[in-house]
Amino acid sequence: MSEEILPQLTAMRRYFESGVTKPYAFRKQQLLVLKKAVIAHESEIYEALYTDLKKSKEECWVTENGFFLAELNDTISHLREWMEPESVSTNLLNLPSGSRVLREPLGVVLAIGPWNYPLQLLFTPLLGAIAAGNCVVLKPSEFAPATAAVMQKIIEASFTNDYILFVPGDGATVIPNMMNHFTFDHVFYTGSTVVGRIIYKMAAEKLVPVTLELGGKSPCVVESDANINIAAKRIAMTKFSNAGQMCVAPDYVLVHASQKEALVAALKNRIVQFFGDKPEENENYGKLINEKQFDRVVKYLSQGNLIHGGRYNKETLFIEPSLLDGVSTESAIMKDEIFGPVLPILSFNTTEEALAIIAKNPNPLAFYIFTSNTMKEKLWLDAVPSGGACVNNTSWHLTNPNLPFGGRGFSGLGAYHGRYSFETFSHKKAVMKTPTWFDPAMKYPPLKGKLGIFKWIIR
Numbered sequence: 001m002s003e004e005i006l007p008q009l010t011a012m013r014r015y016f017e018s019g020v021t022k023p024y025a026f027r028k029q030q031l032l033v034l035k036k037a038v039i040a041h042e043s044e045i046y047e048a049l050y051t052d053l054k055k056s057k058e059e060c061w062v063t064e065n066g067f068f069l070a071e072l073n074d075t076i077s078h079l080r081e082w083m084e085p086e087s088v089s090t091n092l093l094n095l096p097s098g099s100r101v102l103r104e105p106l107g108v109v110l111a112i113g114p115w116n117y118p119l120q121l122l123f124t125p126l127l128g129a130i131a132a133g134n135c136v137v138l139k140p141s142e143f144a145p146a147t148a149a150v151m152q153k154i155i156e157a158s159f160t161n162d163y164i165l166f167v168p169g170d171g172a173t174v175i176p177n178m179m180n181h182f183t184f185d186h187v188f189y190t191g192s193t194v195v196g197r198i199i200y201k202m203a204a205e206k207l208v209p210v211t212l213e214l215g216g217k218s219p220c221v222v223e224s225d226a227n228i229n230i231a232a233k234r235i236a237m238t239k240f241s242n243a244g245q246m247c248v249a250p251d252y253v254l255v256h257a258s259q260k261e262a263l264v265a266a267l268k269n270r271i272v273q274f275f276g277d278k279p280e281e282n283e284n285y286g287k288l289i290n291e292k293q294f295d296r297v298v299k300y301l302s303q304g305n306l307i308h309g310g311r312y313n314k315e316t317l318f319i320e321p322s323l324l325d326g327v328s329t330e331s332a333i334m335k336d337e338i339f340g341p342v343l344p345i346l347s348f349n350t351t352e353e354a355l356a357i358i359a360k361n362p363n364p365l366a367f368y369i370f371t372s373n374t375m376k377e378k379l380w381l382d383a384v385p386s387g388g389a390c391v392n393n394t395s396w397h398l399t400n401p402n403l404p405f406g407g408r409g410f411s412g413l414g415a416y417h418g419r420y421s422f423e424t425f426s427h428k429k430a431v432m433k434t435p436t437w438f439d440p441a442m443k444y445p446p447l448k449g450k451l452g453i454f455k456w457i458i459r
């Protein structure tokens, strides 16, 4: 394997060094090629995502191909402006020099994707890397094989493999083989924290910079003054989308004790309204990706009192949208990222009580607060460090390309989307230009006797 892939990666390095990927016209053209190909394969994308995850076309559009195309259009419309040298002011010491920051492509970068949004989470980093002028190796998840096959078809029909190389296969074999034999200029990884740590270690050996988009155990707080009807609607919508297999899904709810009964009733109503009495038969309700994930999530159903749902079917990998209460903070469901359609509902009386529970899993990928009081909103946002956050909403922050998307601590390192993707895949090169007509002797040795003037200039 290593012998086979190395010449290909070396050819990519040569292609990058030829400079062909750097001009604006080339980058824009490749983005248009990618856009055209994704649009042309729309039906195949829907079929593949249905096969892998039972996603409906509507859900695909919002979270996969449509999401991706919106990011791509935003990038195309801003690319020229993002590529402009950025003029910055120059300090007194260096006047009359001029200063600017140039965005340089990094080189040959590796993007690694997970299975839960297999297209969006591989192609969105790809478009950022193309926009920034890089060559890209794409490694899809082996657990969404139908979508990986369509993506491979799109890439191989659109680009030469010395520019964009698609490398499917078992991550634990393919990725170390590449990373240990070739020095990438950046690794962009989306997936679990456990594997993220492995990637980070391999990258550190060669001092390769990384972006790590990792897992989350994102808390959702519902305050005593929250609009309960809206909270239930927005929590249920995100939590049970893609059968709960979403990195920013509300992992558990912390509701003020005074509102628990009302919230539970509203959540039950919304679940039935969204997915019917038999979610297994509902076209808009997804399935677990595979038996391993199914077995893992089913175990959580018995780690509390089931107050809604609880039905499952291993043959169809179906788990019903389920609500639990009476969950111990010491149980596995409150320690692991749930990543499935099971929602524990815990109640609190004081903010301190709720913060102590959140602090057991610090730095979540997202934090959600439902309140109608702006003072409380500020208090909660200040008190909970997280990758991102929504007030009176869940997960939608990631659909705004003007917001950086990423985690902190165990939930990740770095961010992307919109301009942030372009920045992630660019090196910021500091350039100073100094005129030759002004060259004061004061700057040069001998320095003796110049301390006073230095102290005045450098202060």
Ligand code: NAD
Binding pocket: 112, 113, 114, 115, 116, 117, 121, 139, 140, 141, 142, 169, 170, 171, 172, 173, 175, 176, 190, 191, 192, 193, 194, 195, 196, 198, 199, 212, 213, 214, 215, 216, 246, 247, 248, 337, 339, 365, 407, 411, 412
């Ligand atoms: P995963 O870590 O199992 O796999 C992700 C990728 O890593 C795959 O391409 C896989 O082939 C590769 N891989 C697996 N084992 C490897 C190894 N030993 N060495 C090198 N590479 C290896 O993650 P997953 O199960 O596909 O995705 C689910 C996780 O991803 C969840 O924790 C979820 O929260 C997280 N996630 C995060 C984001 C985000 O944007 N932060 C988005 C989606 C998913």
